[in-house]
């Protein structure tokens with residue numbers, strides 16, 4: 001769902017109605033990341049969130065990134081974005 005491969009990472013971007021929603025969406029991915037001990041690279045601001053998944057130890061995309069992507073999809077679904 002909605003992930004693209006770009007420069008060795010899985011990337012998903014969201015448009016949000018405001019900054020607080022962007023912040024809350026970023027906060028929603030913390031628990032899945034901690035659960036997998038695999039962490040996204042995040043950029044966010046007023047109206048957007050960018051999530052990049054890559055395995056830094058491996059220098060590219062691995063199964064761990066695909067697993068985290070699935071968990072992030074589930075965690076952000078309630079936002080309806």
Ligand SMILES: C[C@H](O)[C@H](O)[C@H]1CNC2=NC(N)=NC(=O)C2=N1
Pocket residue numbers: 037038039040053054055056057058
């Ligand atoms: C020691 C610790 O388990 C590693 O540094 C983990 C932490 N989270 C990680 N997250 C990501 N995206 N890539 C990694 O290589 C990685 N390594």
